Amino acid sequence: MTTRPAAISRALTAAAATLALVLSAAACTTTEAPVAPGAKTGIPAATAPPTQALAPYYAQKLDWKKCGALECADLRVPLDHAAPDPAKDLTIKVARVKAHDQAKRLGSLLVNPGGPGASGIDYVRGGAETIGGPEVRRYYDLVGFDPRGVASSDPIDCLDDKALDRFLAADPTPDDASEEQALMTQAKAMADGCEKDNPDLVKHLSTADAARDMDILRAAVGDTQLNYLGKSYGTFLGATYADLFPKRVGRVVLDGVVPPDLTSAELGEGQARGFQIATQAYVEDCVTEDCPLGSTPEAALKGLDDFFTQVDRNPLPTGDPSAPLLTEGWARLGVAVALYDQGSWGILTDALKEAKAGNGSSLMQLADAYADRRPGGGYDGNLMESIFAVNCLDRPDSPDLSAYETYAKDFSAKAPTWGANLAWGALPCGVWPVKSAVGPHKIHAAGSEPIVVVGTTRDPATIYEWSKRLRDQLDNAVLVSFDGDGHTAYGRSNTCVDSAIDAFYVQGRVPKDGLKC
Structure with a gap:
């Protein structure tokens, strides 16, 4: 460096992100019947568009088409969420691998591998059989997307x-x-x-912009709450989403944390x-x-x-x-x-x-x-x-x-x-030419469902103390710790981590805060 x-x-x-994609998962199989997100708590969906001007974006239906082993679609989002102008809309490229058991499908699991700048589409393409355990892939559509300005989505x-x-x-x-x-x-x-x-575009590439795009994508895939796996920078994106839309948080895992207040x-x-x-x-x-x-x-x-x-x-x-x-x-x-x-x-x-x-x-x-x-x-x-x-x-x-x-x-x-x-x-x-109105700030996500934060003790890119830092800031979160080397833990560490996260996604069973693996 x-x-x-x-x-x-x-x-x-970012590098960690792309490197983590090729690692094999060592997950356990969940034996209990799946439990749909929100089924136990009955938290209101609260999924109306933030403003009436954004209603057309939230009403989109994705037109999925075959693209190799995946299905792909385009999502339309406003350049500026505060002042939508259809003439300036951006296109977010999206891809999915459908749940293996469509009859018992729990919804979509949106994934972001990090960066900022790593392709979520490449992540799904390369990890369709390694992202999450077998039961996660059985019950969830895996949905990857390239955030605005990244890879295939109007890249800078x-x-x-x-x-x-x-x-x-x-x-x-x-x-x-x-x-x-x-x-x-x-x-x-x-x-x-x-x-x-x-x-x-360079004025509208903040993480907050991308998080607002992600809520439009959540609506477009038909989910009332966001189920999400964010790794590395993807944790920054997920935490920002949770703070903007706490009532829309479903089953969210943040692995290898970059706290938004850094x-x-x-x-x-x-x-x-x-x-x-x-x-x-x-x-x-x-x-x-x-x-x-x-x-x-x-x-x-x-x-x-x-x-x-x-x-x-x-x-x-x-x-x-x-x-x-x-x-x-x-x-x-x-x-x-x-x-x-x-x-x-x-x-x-x-x-x-x-x-x-x-x-x-x-x-x-x-x-x-x-x-x-x-x-x-x-x-x-x-x-x-x-x-x-x-x-x-x-x-x-x-x-x-x-x-x-x-x-x-x-x-x-x-x-x-x-x-x-x-x-x-x-x-x-x-020497950057533009400044965002939102700088480093603490994240609380008051009123959210439980958020699972995962930290690795000898992570080179996202140090362990950052996972503890975000867990302490969030109003409703638990920390799972992996005592080991390398960047991120879920899918590349041990069955203790993997089985806890798999059970969270499939059963809604929140890991014990402070679980050490």
């Missing part, structure tokens, strides 16, 4: 492929004034490019500490065999720091003509993505062995995976752009370079390997 990672910090949440396009390569390759840990100015140039290129691409600096500092913890866990594992970084955890940590310094000074050949040199920026992305799941640690070790021998190709392939970049050039989505377009509206930062110098010093005191990288990563948000 480079600068508060020009591609990682904010993207952090801020930089061409070559410019985005330069942005991600840039030195993420500037050592002097000239390097700081070079990083500022890249930050301004991202900010200015997003505004130039779509000056109207400031930009708090996000960077927390992620720096999270990645430091994950790096410590990785090197402790690495030294049990032939570790290229050192023979003890302490030596290996120093070896990784020295490696980043060496690559900064002397980039390595990648064998990819479109990105011929593995810079520190690319190298940090490659290391970071492998820290999202302990199953990738062996791949990282092999890539570092190659890099230490002078070959940067495997680390570059990991960096490509993080950025949704194709080897040979080009990007499969707009993850690396929409991350900033959303986050910089939600969490503005300072335009003063001295603020990032202070961040770097403070973060590095707690996270020596990642502190400066995560500190400088927020620089685009300091």
Whole structure:
């Protein structure tokens, strides 16, 4: 990660998201009969449109059509929910896998894998048999969507492929004034490019905008309450929805939490500490065999720091003509993505062995995976752009370079390997061309049904204390804790977590607050 990672910090949440998609679930089968959401409490549906001007959007019926293994549809939403104008409407792309048992169907389960910028459609396409346990998939339609400005839903396009390569390759840990100015140039290129691409859309890409779209989608799939799985940034989206529409909360799970009240600096500092913890866990594992970084955890940590310094000074050949040199920026992305799941640690070790021998190709392939970049050039989505377009509206930062110098010093005191990288990563948000009326704020969701919050103790991207923080803010929530490594827990941890969440979705059985798995 480079600068508060020009591609990682904010993207952090995103990479984890995309990495988590391919992990297999280890879920238990629910044996009791399913219980429909709201059946026990009888909470009023309260699903009328927020304003009469929004009524036509809420009255939509989705026209589902076959699209490969999925069914797909378009949802129409207003650019500005406060002042709908049909001439400026946006199209939200939606996909679903229908419940296996339509006769006993409990409704739709909307899912968001994170980012901001990860595709919910790709999540459903790639995880139709791994999202939730067998009983969840039996009784719920799995519904994925690309939020506004993301992937296939009127995507924001801020930089061409070559410019985005330069942005991600840039030195993420500037050592002097000239390097700081070079990083500022890249930050301004991202900010200015997003505004130039779509000056109207860039003003309406906040998480609150996306949450209001999600309520229209809830109505369009025919549910009176929202059943939802949000991972990583998806927890921010879900919590924001719950605060805006508390009476419409059905069975909602927020896994790997990004609290909506985090400031930009708090996000960077927390992620720096999270990645430091994950790096410590990785090197402790690495030294049990032939570790290229050192023979003890302490030596290996120093070896990784020295490696980043060496690559900064002397980039390595990648064998990819479109990105011929593995810079520190690319190298940090490659290391970071492998820290999202302990199953990738062996791949990282092999890539570092190659890099230490002078070959940067495997680390570059990991960096490509993080950025949704194709080897040979080009990007499969707009993850690396929409991350900033959303986050910089939600969490503005300072335009003063001295603020990032202070961040770097403070973060590095707690996270020596990642502190400066995560500190400088927020620089685009300091020069963002538009500001949202809604900044960081606490979420309460007063009057909601119980919300299940899930936290992983050694999560690199969304530190465990953030899950506790949101659970304490919410008026009606419980916390499930997974003692383990990697980003998020449901579907990639153990049967203790999975069976508790499956029973919540299918039976409405709320896990015991404080459950430890």
